Amino acid sequence: MLEILAITTPIFLLIGTGYLAMAGRLVTHDQVQGVATFVLYLALPSLVIRALTENPLGEVINPRYLLAYGLGSLLVFLFAIGLAYRGQRQPLASAAIQGLGMAASNSGFIGYPIMAMVLGAPAAIFLALNMMIENLLIIPAALILAEMGNQAGKGLGETLRQTALRLVRNPILIGLVIGLLLAVTGVALPSPLARVVEMLADAAGPTALFVIGGTLYGLKLTGMVRDMTQLVLGKLLLHPLAVLGVFLLLPGSTDPLVLAGGVLMASAPMISVFPLLGQRYGLGGVSAAALMACTLLSFFTMSLAIWLVTRFGLLPPT
Template identity: 40%
Template sequence: MLSILSITGPIYLAVLIGFACTRFGLFAKADMRLFGKFVINLALPALLFNALASRSLGDILHPSYLGAYALAGLLAIGLGLLANRVLARRSFSYSSMFAMGISCPNSGFVGYPVLLLTLGSSVAGVGLALNMMVENLLLIPLLLAFADLEGDKGQAGRVLLRTLKGLVRNPMIIALVAGLLASLVGWSPPAPISRTVNLFAQASGALSLFVIGGSLAGQPLRGMGPAVLQITLGKLVLHPLIMLAVLTWLVPVADPQLRTAVLLTTAMPIMGIYTILSQRHGHEGISAAALMATTAASFVTLSGLLWWLRQLGWLA
């Protein structure tokens, strides 16, 4: 178990340092937004470009990984919508917020550092790129469109179109496309450019975890209750179980490291922009509490999953 804590310990210590530095005034909460912009707009795009441009297209595109991750996400979304919209008769926006909480992990800020420490930079980089494709091109646009069915069913198409237009300007999507094109044509950037991109890419790991911790400092706790518990269990327990079932019976991933990567991804806490996306419909209280709860609880659940995978021989 000590070897497992040597993986999760540094990750959550970095989160805790970010929390403490913000809580005790060394950094302001507004600083976390600036650091987050740096990670999202520069560091992670540089990391994604490096992960793709340095490999052949055959080493990057793994249809089984994409299929398994997309299917598990859609199944989690379906269960969340069924439980809330169909059975509990809650609003479209609340149901979408709940489904987003149990289906959209923090692939960049938490997932990449975990995969980096457990599986190495090669698998972590490719896994991050594949995760971002599914999340940004399928899961998030679908959930946002469903949320905006509230009151005007005609809005869904417009919201989906607006979301897709936004993707064109998204630095991570631009980096994904650029990296894929570089891989396709076999282009390697000159040494000065390559080293500059590497410098920015290397900043993503520690800073992203620091930002998560700082963002949680002072987070409102109202709404803590059954809904937050349900989202937490859905994200940290149900989503990985769905993925395990998908990998076992529906879409097997032959590569053992990629199989481990996609399962670990689903065990991550909720994505960092969850509260921002929920704010538009007035669900920021529950979403902020759920984000904090899943981030804190994932230290235990993720450590347990890593220990179990090691017993199964999935991890060295």
């Protein structure tokens, strides 16, 4: 418990720094948005590039993990969209972002440190696998649907054209394409450029958490409780259960370590840049509040997940 608290406490301190900076008028709303722009257009694409090029693809591919975790995440993503779009009549863009919040874990800043503590060296492999699933499947699907939702009401041809134009300018997908090309071809960036990408990637976590804190200042939860509750329950309960269910339903046996890795990663809160993406589609407030609640509650849910995978023999007792 204390080890997990040691990992999550700096996250809350960084969020609190952003909140206090706004409360103390050290920064303005426009300045916080400027930092958010830095994260979206520079730091986050660099993080994606680094995640896809840090390890050779052939060394991290685990088809069973990719299938089970990817399918479980996709099922949760589609469920969230159906609930919001069909059941609650919310706009498609809003539904897509809610699906992203339920199905994409904070693999890098919370999932990986906790898994490294529990699983050791294999945690790096699970991080690379998760980054592939999130950056090749969940995040692109959410952004494509959100962009299509923003073009609703236009003809099909115009909708597709406008969506394509916005997507080719989307910094996250640009980073994804660059990272994939580098990973597939094996081409290495020149040393000075690689160092720049490394520095920008390292800045993604702290700056994103600072922006979340600034966004939370002055936030009123009126009218947000339902959506926030859905996001929290979907991410912390439904997502790990869905991933576990797919693992158990797959034919053949699964390496207990692989199963434990999938469940623990799915138990992490949503990606730290979720509020920044949500803000682009009118969900900045509820997404920031949901991330804050998820990060706080994940201390308990991830502790429970660690106890369960140990209790059922998936990990050696510590």
